[in-house]
Amino acid sequence: MSITMTPAASARMRAFLDKSPAAPGIRFGVKRTGCSGYAYVVDLAPELAQDDTLVEVxxxxxxIRNDSLALVDGTCIDFQRQGLNASFVFNNPNATGECGCGESFTVG
Known part of the structure; x- marks a missing residue:
């Protein structure tokens, strides 16, 4: 399992965790949605489930849910601000295509 994170992304995630010290971590993974198939999930994890893997980056x-591990392996997570907008940005070597709006991706 190889996930990397820029300093901007780690600072943003640590800020979320500082506000919720009971959370075991940040949930990162994918869910089926969108016009291309998968969308990223980044949210506070309220608990660890039996089918979760905990990694420190x-x-x-x-x-990370075990069924997402192969889909996010090798991903670099960044956090970018552009004008009034701010969002996490993902560079995923497993993605073979993205939808036009950039909200979902496919894997080959």
Missing amino acids: EGVPLV
């Missing part, structure tokens, strides 16, 4: 505990 840049000091941030990431909670």
Whole structure:
């Protein structure tokens, strides 16, 4: 399992965790949705489930469902601000295409 994170992304995630110290980590993974198939999930994990894997990246505990592991392996997570907008950005070597709006991706 190889996930990397930029300093901007780790700082943003640590800020979320600082506000919710009971959370075991940040849930990172994918869900089926959108016009291309998968969309990323980044949210506080309220608990660890039996089918979760916990990995630490840049000091941030990431909670990943086992069925998402292969789809996010190798992903670099960034956090970018553009004008008034701010969002996580993902560079995923497993993605073979994205929808026109950039909200979902496909794997080959």
